[in-house]
Amino acid sequence: MNSGNAYQCPSCEQCFETRAQLVAHINGGNTGCEWHEQDEAVDLSDSEYYLSRELSKLAFNRRVLQEAIDEENPLLERVKFLAIFTENMDEFFMKRVGGLKQQRAASVTERTPDGRRPDEHWEEVLAEARPMLERQVECYRNGLGEALDAAGIEICSYDELTPPEQTEVDAYFEDSILPTLTPLTIDSAKPFPHISNLSLSLGVLAKHPGDDDVTFSRIKMPKNRPRFVQIGEQTRYILLEELVRANLDQIFPNAQILEDATFRVTRNAEVRRNEEVAEDLLQLAEEVIEQRRFATVVRLEVEAGMSDQMLEPLLENLDIGPAEVFRLPGPLDFSDFMTLTDIDRPELKLPEWTPKPHPRLGDGRDATGRSIFEEIREDDILVHHPYHSFNTTVQRFLDEAATDPDVLAIKAAIYRTASDSEVIQRLIDAAENGKQVAVMVELKARFDEENNLEWAQRLEEEGIHVAYGTIGYKTHTKTALVVREEDDGVELYSHIGTGNYHSETAKRYEDLGLFTANRDIGQDLVQLFNYFTGNSVHDEYRELLIAPGNMRERFVEAIRREAEHARAGEPARIAAKMNRLEDPEIVEELYRASQAGVEIDLVVRDICRLRPGLAGISENISVVSIVNRFLEHSRIYYFRNGGDEEFYIGSADWMERNLDNRVEAAVPIHDPELRARIRHVLDLNLSDNTKAWELNPDGSYTQRSPGDEQPRNAQTRLMEEAEQALDRR
Known part of the structure; x- marks a missing residue:
């Protein structure tokens, strides 16, 4: 590790001025250090060296939520990230939790590289996700909602409206909402209705005249009606479900409403795809779309005050257990809050960005x-x-x-x-x-x-x-x-x-x-x-790296080549930027390269199985993640190669699915000016101290802060450079 311009051997703690001297020491050198020999005996496939893919994804979503919590962000930028967090968590439950539930139901016991069985993973991710979803609601109810109200963007309860405003929204309900609603009541003649994926519903318990039984009804909030019902010409709104709740007497006249509460269902997106049985891929796609409609429920979000009496028919008919129920103070589903970012209040947003013409291509x-x-x-x-x-x-x-x-x-x-x-x-x-x-x-x-x-x-x-x-x-x-x-x-x-x-x-x-x-x-x-x-x-x-084909082999060769340069006492470096680092073979190769003395700098947006900073294993590896206004999506791979540098950009992450189960392409960059530009992009990402998070060995992340340094925001700098390049044209 580098401390005070000195490189220290993790075994004997002797310090050296340069990395090359440390590498020579590690590789033999008559120093009496046995670290290198010990490394040969280390089993780098051991689960202790691998982070959970699912928990790493949740850690990314936690960083997204922090952008909504961060009061230094403009108000509507925070609202945007509040909505993105919901979308991300919805996808996580549909894909990752859905897949785990499938494996659990099939009694799969195979362990992932981090050592967990599907049932262990399923339990752990549900436990990790719960406080995150609770914190999202807390962010809105105890901070963001109040800030919106102070800025004149009010989201009101029905009782907070003045009598004229109530009259206005009630008339809107009767004219534009009531005709679109279809209340479905469960009784002996009517089976439990299908609850569509991610739909927001209002559950109602009621007693009807002449009937002593309590009935359960479900009212689906129509997706083709605005979630935010505007009051007059102001930026003053009532949520659609609150308006429906206030007008239940129009839906169930003469009934006694005992309880109402919102709920939301998430279904598994990991439906089975048998490509061998399907007549063709067209049929397969059609079947997947249809199967998703009726797929297994993997999460039920309910309003915190929902009674057990209302919850019971949901649990029974949706076939889920208590661990899959998330009781949350309303509102449920913040994805629709993205519409608030369209409000014309530039002072509450980041400065607008319009992509610029390329300096060589102009406007046409x-x-x-x-x-x-x-x-x-x-x-x-x-x-x-x-x-x-x-x-x-x-x-x-x-x-x-x-x-x-x-x-x-x-x-x-x-x-x-x-x-x-x-x-x-x-x-x-x-x-x-x-x-x-x-x-x-x-x-x-x-x-x-x-x-x-x-x-x-x-x-x-x-x-x-x-x-x-x-x-x-x-x-x-x-x-x-x-x-x-x-x-x-x-x-x-x-x-x-x-x-x-x-x-x-x-x-x-x-x-x-x-x-x-x-x-x-x-x-x-x-x-x-x-x-x-x-x-x-x-x-x-001839030039491209293609998966399936030569891509995995070429990446492994390039990593091993850097390790050989390091063992020979030469400068060796790998720098890469990707969305996810998940493939166990690539992780193991990076560990070996680090042990050999290769300097490895990684920018990994979300999932990362690799543990950086482990003594004797990965102390030469750093990993940062950037969460900013734009979703970091590019993949860049750099290898020093003894001075004959290699640069690639492409569609593939270092994931097993990308390298083995997808058709991917990466292209080498030969032009010196373009290489310099890509190096600059990597350097900006690695030096960001405002939106970058450093991955710790235990899988947690620490957000960088400028402190006494000049703030460095990679995306802001790239926007400035795009404008400057256009001005010079």
Whole structure:
């Protein structure tokens, strides 16, 4: 470890001025130190060296919640993160808790790398999640809600409204809400209703005239009505469920209302997918969508005051136990609070950010006088979203390709795209203009199956060749290829990115993309698209790292090579940025590299199985996570390689699913200026002291603080640089 400009041996505590001296000491050197020999006996697959994937994900969500709690953030930015936390936790329960519950029901006893069985994991994550959800409500009720009220954005109870305001909202209820409601009462003639996933409901216990029995009814809050009912022209609201609650006499006239309470159900998204049984991937996607509607319940959120009498029919009919019930003070479901961020109060928000044109591409062809293909052929172009505009870079690439008479073919891989996608429209335009168009649409993109199914069917209707993914793999790569006839022959123009072809997420997600006319990269993409459409598997690629294929092997080789340089007493370094670090083999290789003396700096947004800072194991590894206004989404991999540096960007995290079970692509960066830019991005992330969190060996995170230093916010700096680059153009 480095302390006071000295490197200390974890075994004998002798200090050295340089890392190279420490490495030489560790590797033999007649010093009498036995640390290296001891390391050979360490079992790096032991569960004590691995963090839980599920608990690591919860730790990330805890960092997201902190952005809502942090009073230094603008008020509506805090509201945004309050909503994001709900969305994240919903997804966590649907995916991770759902999967654990499935394994638990199937009596799976296999342990994960961190040593836990599914039943142990299930119990632990429910226990960890409970105080987090309670803290979210506390954040709103004892801080954020009061701050909104003080800022003139009032969320009122019905009783807080003046009589004229009550008259106003009651009339709105009668005219616009009551006709959309369908109360469902359980009795001998009516079975328990289906409760749809993530729907907000009001439960009602009532006695009706002439009937001594107490009935349970469920009223679903309609999703096509605003959750925040505006009062007059003010920023003064009542929640929809509170308005319904206040008007139960209109729904159950003459009945005695004994109790009402809100509840919300979360269902498992990990439905079983038998690709061998399904006739084709289209049928599989349709079945997945249908199965999710009726999947197992994995969580029941109920209003804190709900009685056991009301809870009992829910537990019985939803087939869940008390551990899966979360009693929370209202309101339930903060995801709809995102609509408050649309209020026109700029003083309550971060300064607005509009993605800038790339300095080499400008606002379009008229601005530069050259086509995008001329620009790419001259030099590779690196784009960085949302600092650079998606519309004037990636969208322009497809726009020009669709109309350029010299373009022969366009191929693209679509994992997720916007519901009103201009990307899809340009591919259709290209086909209408006589181009050969082939599109890989991934029907197994979770929660986007229905959207992608619709796009795939529309593309086929336009005569475009569509591949629906591959049996056994999910296609996650973000690649596009344009084939263009030019004076000196057919040229290949490639785009390889870290993010989806999605115009909306490109404004909120941080991603990188490379435009290149490199022939070898283009030929690699030709092979990759042939695999999509013809199932012709290639094991060798000239430039790209492809999974399944050469990606895992090449990453392992690069890590081991750094370890060899370190053992030889040479400077050795690995720096990487990704969403998740989960693959046990990669973690073990990083541990061995650290033991050899390789300096390893990682930026891992959420899940991280690796424990940094373990003496003799990972003291040369640092891990930081950045949670900021944009979702950090790019993947960057750097290896010093004895001075012959290697840089890659791509779609794959260091996860088992990405390296073995998905089709992924990473592209090397050759241009010196672009390499310098990527190094700069890594350095900014690693030096951030306002939005970065350091991972501790026990899996906890400590947020960095500037202290006496100058504040360094990586995203703020990148926005400033994008504006400055535009000014210099």
